[in-house]
Amino acid sequence: MKKFTSVKDVADVNALLKKALAIKAAPLADQQYGKDKTLGLLFFNPSLRTRLSSQKAAMNLGMNVMVMNLNGDGWSIELADGTVMNQGTQEHIKEAAGVISQYCDIIGIRTFASLTDKEEDYQETILNKFIAHATVPVISLESATLHPLQSFADVITIAEHKKKDTPKVVLTWAPHPRALPQAVANSFVEWMKEADVELVITHPKGYELSAQFTEGVTITNNQDEAFKDADFIYAKNWSSFEDYGATQSGLNDWTVTKEKMALTNNGKFMHCLPVRRNVVVSDEVIDSDNSLVLEQANNRTFSAQTVLLEMLKSMGDEK
Ligand code: AN0
Numbered sequence: 477m478k479k480f481t482s483v484k485d486v487a488d489v490n491a492l493l494k495k496a497l498a499i500k501a502a503p504l505a506d507q508q509y510g511k512d513k514t515l516g517l518l519f520f521n522p523s524l525r526t527r528l529s530s531q532k533a534a535m536n537l538g539m540n541v542m543v544m545n546l547n548g549d550g551w552s553i554e555l556a557d558g559t560v561m562n563q564g565t566q567e568h569i570k571e572a573a574g575v576i577s578q579y580c581d582i583i584g585i586r587t588f589a590s591l592t593d594k595e596e597d598y599q600e601t602i603l604n605k606f607i608a609h610a611t612v613p614v615i616s617l618e619s620a621t622l623h624p625l626q627s628f629a630d631v632i633t634i635a636e637h638k639k640k641d642t643p644k645v646v647l648t649w650a651p652h653p654r655a656l657p658q659a660v661a662n663s664f665v666e667w668m669k670e671a672d673v674e675l676v677i678t679h680p681k682g683y684e685l686s687a688q689f690t691e692g693v694t695i696t697n698n699q700d701e702a703f704k705d706a707d708f709i710y711a712k713n714w715s716s717f718e719d720y721g722a723t724q725s726g727l728n729d730w731t732v733t734k735e736k737m738a739l740t741n742n743g744k745f746m747h748c749l750p751v752r753r754n755v756v757v758s759d760e761v762i763d764s765d766n767s768l769v770l771e772q773a774n775n776r777t778f779s780a781q782t783v784l785l786e787m788l789k790s791m792g793d794e795k
């Protein structure tokens with residue numbers, strides 16, 4: 477595995493899931509693969525789970541880890557080619573990616589959507605430029621449009637908690653006071669399409685995700701109808717794709733409450749975190765026995781560890 481930026485980088489999701497479950501059962505069994513190898517974790521944006529779970533995954537594999545917050549701690553990065561760099565930017569992404577590749581055997585990078593330039597975001601300009609100039613494998617720690625380590629952890633969590641072969645999984649839009657990217661939702665949809673689930677998406681009018689992800693998926697604007705008989709409710713806010721980055725107020729009835737969860741098939745509640753309590757989901761739902769949010773966060777270690785191990789093993793093959 478040379479890069480991990482999307483489900484498209486995975487040949488067989490079910491096979492990768494089996495590997496993750498085996499790693500979870502024996503997390504310290506593969507330390508020889510990471511010995512004397514270094515993981516670099518680069519953050520343009522904040523993180524709690526991704527930062528710590530990726531670090532933990534690397535430590536479980538015997539790797540060394542270096543973490544850097546590029547915003548603030550690093551030089552400001554120029555992305556465009558051929559620029560006369562006599563303005564605000566101090567270092568070109570070519571040198572930055574090339575230099576970090578000298579110190580690291582694998583690099584993880586987090587770079588959120590701008591939510592202002594749809595084309596630049598959906599072309600994954602920063603991530604792709606970084607990959608183009610890095611000489612080692614690159615893992616997305618959430619990019620402008622996708623969050624594959626989160627979605628893979630969600631696949632693991634659903635596999636562990638499902639009570640039937642093909643559970644009904646509902647991705648529901650939920651309110652939020654600030655505009656958020658579509659990345660977690662897009663990514664969840666592309667991974668669920670590869671998993672053994674019946675996927676339904678529900679959101680208010682105006683919050684349609686890009687058709688490149690939702691093609692073939694059942695979508696309804698009626699949240700109550702979507703929740704009926706659901707086995708898993710996955711809540712997430714995202715801003716408008718069409719009216720790029722826009723949000724609207726007055727949609728507080730989309731909060732996931734106990735009354736709505738009562739429509740489900742004793743459904744489990746899921747969210748990638750961080751979550752705004754009593755905005756996205758009520759306290760009683762997230763604090764209930766049906767809430768899987770901590771299991772999801774725990775599985776972030778094993779999704780990252782599975783991907784790192786695949787990369788370490790393929791390096792060995794090339795020798
Ligand atoms: C981010 C998002 O919605 O993409 C990160 C989620 C993992 N969430 C926030 O910024 C609150």
Ligand code: CP
Nearest residue numbers: 523524525526748749
């Ligand atoms: N779910 C997730 O990626 O959380 P962080 O933003 O805290 O890393």
